[in-house]
Structure formats: C-alpha cells, structure tokens
Amino acid sequence: MLTTRHAGRLFPALLAAAAILAPTCRLHAQDAPDDKPAPRAERPHTAPSPDVVTPDSTTEGSVTVGGQNIAYRAVAGTITVGGTDPQDATIGFDGKPLPDSGVKLPDNPNDAPPTARMFYVAYFKKDAAAEHRPILFAYNGGPGSPTMWLHMGSFGPKRIVTPDTEHKEGAPYSIVSNPYSILDVADIIFIDAPGTGLSRTFGKNKAEAFYGVDGDAHAFERFIRRFLSKYDRWNSPKYLFGESYGTPRSAVLAADLSSVDLNGVILLSQILSFDNSVDGPQENPGVDQPYALALPTYAATAWYFHKLPTQPPALKPFLDEVQHFALTDYMAALLQGSELPAAQKQAIAEKLHGYTGLPTDYILRANLRVSGGEFSKTLKLDEATTIGRLDTRYQGPDMDPLSQSTSYDPQSDAITSAWNTAINSYLHNDLKYAFQSTYLMSARQGGEFSWNMNHRPPGRFGFGGGGDSHEQGTNVMADLAYRMKSNPKMKVFLAGGYYDLATPYFEGMFEMHHLPMPDSLQSNISYHYYEAGHMIYVNDEVLKQFHKDVASFIQSTESGQ
Known part of the structure; x- marks a missing residue:
C-alpha cells in the first residue's frame, strides 16, 4: 500500500482493487489516489460494542456459468480473531472467551485485549462433495480497502456492470448474474480486512495489533484457520487470491500458514517490493x-x-x-x-x-x-x-x-460510486445482512488508522518469524520464496493489466524472476497479462478470459500436481 500524497488503490477518496505502499506510509492502490488528501478520519459518535454481534445470514441462489446452472448457499457473517496467537486460542468464533479458557474480560471493553471481528461472505456450491472441493479466499488491498471490488467485480455470483473506460451517468446501476463466477470450480470466500467494510476492531491497542504488514497477515491467518474449523474444510484444496496490497498480504500470509499447505496463490496487480513503486x-x-x-x-x-x-x-x-x-x-x-x-x-x-x-x-x-x-x-x-x-x-x-x-x-472517480452502490444494495437485498451497518469504504473512516510498514521476514534457517524488521521500503519477496521452498508443490498465478500504472505489470514480472529461491521453482509460476488496468475485471471480455485462466489453474492444481 506509503505517504498520503502518493496513495493508491481506488476511491476518489479511498479506492480499492490494488497498488501500494511505500517506505513512508502512503495509502494504496485500493485506497486514496495520488496527491489527493485523504478524507478526515471521523470517529464514530458511538463506538461499536464487541458484545453486539449481527447474526449470520444464510441465503440461497443460483448462477449459470458456462451453460451450467449452479445452486449455491451464501453465508454473510463474521468471525472474531485475537490480536495474538495465545489470546486467539482463548476465544470463540463470536469473540467471547471460551468457557474453559479461564479468561475474564475487564468491565471496560476498551481495556480488553485487541480483537478483530472480520466480515466475510462465503459461497458454497450446493450438493457438492464439500470436503474435497477447492476453496478460494479472496481479498482486496489498500491497505485499508474493503473487498467490495473483487466481490462485486470478479468471481462472485453477482457483479456490477459499468462501461469500460467511461464514467457512467449515475444510478440506477446494473447488477447482474455473473456468468464468470468461479463457483463452477471452487467455493469462494470474500473477506474484509480488519477495520474495512463491515469488519470492526475492538480493545486496547487495536490499531497496533491489526494495522500493519505483519499484524494484518496474522489476522487473516487466524481467520482462515477458524474458517476451516467452522465449516470443516481442512481437507479441501486451498487457494489465496489477493489483489493490489492483497498481493504482499498473500506473500506474508502464505509464509504464516506454515502448517497449511496451499495448492495455489493467485496474485492480481502485484507489488512485493515497495522500492519498485x-x-x-x-x-x-x-x-x-x-x-x-x-x-x-x-x-x-x-x-x-x-x-x-x-x-x-x-x-x-x-x-x-x-x-x-x-x-x-x-x-x-x-x-x-x-x-x-x-x-x-x-x-x-x-x-x-x-x-x-x-x-x-x-x-x-x-x-x-x-x-x-x-x-x-x-x-x-x-x-x-x-x-x-x-x-x-x-x-x-x-x-x-x-x-x-x-x-x-x-x-477512481468513474467507478467508485457504482461499486459503493452495488455492495450496499447487494448486502441488503440479496444477502439480507447489515441493514443498519455502515459499510466502510476505507479503514480511515473508522478512525485510528495508521499503517505500520515494518516487517519481520521468515528466518534464514527454515523457521518463520526470524530476522529483523525492514527499515527501507517493505519487501516481502523473501516470504513468498520461503513458502515456495518449504512447499515446492505450491503453484503461483500472476496476473496483471498492461495499462496499470499503480502496479506496473513488468514490475510484477521482474519481482518473480528475482525471488530468492532455486531456479527450478520458477516453473511453478505462470504469467497472465491482459489489455486492461489494475482492476482487470472491469472489462467484460478480460474477465471472461481471466475466469477461464483461473479455472484452469485451479483444476490443474487441486490434486497437488
């Protein structure tokens, strides 16, 4: 994601889908645009209470992909994670201490250990052999961006349609059944990062716990482990799909998931070394x-x-x-x-x-x-x-x-209003969720947002968590290389647009060819570039090809080949 004036990732005042941090703390590809002051971070008049949890909402629908009608179950809800591994082990999915944990929370919620209630929407194909069906975890970037961009633009069962390269007049917008949903080959979970979308943070030092390269990745790691347990999907083929700042998150997250072998990682609009911005x-x-x-x-x-x-x-x-x-x-x-x-x-x-x-x-x-x-x-x-x-x-x-x-x-100005409308309308009308909640277009809207770019890379001797924090531009190339070396069967799918100036496509290609790993592992990386920009899925024909390429990638790797 860097200095405010060189922010990045969509949103006229905070957009999303991907590019990028710099050494000093700039916004990112899916956040505020260059040289445009970020909107003033207003604190909510009433801080959200960790005790009030919106119940999960389960709905059903169907989508036709490649002539195949796919019935699915959608679950919109939250999973709460702790700010540290020991704390995380003491809490349930709802964020409350487990009965046998021996933990008693302080009377003042603001003095409690930090927790993040992470919002997600999971789509499960009905009547499928769930245990062995591939599962794809998807998220946008920023840092500080929600995942509405991928959710309403790429592989979900519904998508927003806007004229490519043009600024639509305004509402009403067209939200249609998505013929390029990935549900033909995998279940998919869209996750809002802590403090974005409908995800919320609580407790003492919550910003320090979740707003940074490492804290953010640890939160996603705990979320994924909890999700796999909640839905009994530990034995499913597993994939990460990150866009923009979601690509460095994926590199760190893949390394963090040390005991969870991933079948594949999909990186869209990549930047792993911010000195390349x-x-x-x-x-x-x-x-x-x-x-x-x-x-x-x-x-x-x-x-x-x-x-x-x-x-x-x-x-x-x-x-x-x-x-x-x-x-x-x-x-x-x-x-x-x-x-x-x-x-x-x-x-x-x-x-x-x-x-x-x-x-x-x-x-x-x-x-x-x-x-x-x-x-x-x-x-x-x-x-x-x-x-x-x-x-x-x-x-x-x-x-x-x-x-x-x-x-x-x-x-950013051309499409942000459409995506903002799409996610709110879809949550309310289709998923029957969050009727009175504010969907945060940026973590900055929630206040207390300041991103820590320091990063502790994996150790040199095969153990994660070693080494010193970086003081220069953050570089997580070593994290991805570490995971590819420790899991030499994991495949990486790199995608980008030729017209992306937030994360130039040649930058991603260059980084892949300079990963500190044996040359033999380079064959695990495939490259896919399209005549589009940072958010390649805005272009209907490109999305069609992107779906075909990703579906082929998943089908060729779900058996670990």
Missing part, C-alpha cells in the same frame, strides 16, 4: 529501478492513445522490445547517474520519446526519470487531459494546468 521514486534517490519497470506501461498507454511518433501495428511485440530496452540500455544509463555522457543521455531521451510519446526536451529536463504521476499529467497535456493511474485508458479534465503531477485518478 513508480508513484514517487524521486523521494528515493539512487533507486532507479521503478523508472525502468514502469516504462512498458508508459509505452502501452502511449500506444493505446496513438501518441507514439511511429505507431506499431500490434501491442505485445512492441512491449517485448520495450521490456528489453528497459532492462538493458535504459537501466544501464540510469545506473551511471551524473557520469552518463551527454551524447548517450540524448540518445536515451530520444529512444524514450519513441516509446512514450513524451517530448524529448521534457525527458531531458526530467533527467530521464519520469514518475507515474508526471506521466499521467504530461501524456495528453496538449488536450488539457489527465489519464488514470489504476487504469491509464481512463481520462478526465486536467484539474490543475500548472501542476507537475496529476492530482486525481479518473478511473
């Missing part, structure tokens, strides 16, 4: 990698808008050429810093002009280093138009003609 690399001088890793996304965007001096006929061969240049001549030039000869600098600038459409003199004044926000601002400056961050195909009026960088994300 192109949101504000100028604040991290000497680290030039982000500029090279974002270049193919700049090129794809310029190709899409026909801003290139010479328009290549096809996108993918063009991107192969740009990727090669990014890692060779361009990266070599950046690494030379002030020692780069003037003639070579001019040649690189002209090459960048040919790949991005940006003026050569602008690239030279930027010292060959253009951040994501600067690119979004400059590409269509002659049209007084800003392009999107989460999806560069979206565009809108330039807010400030004299600014150096873009000040908002047109895609």
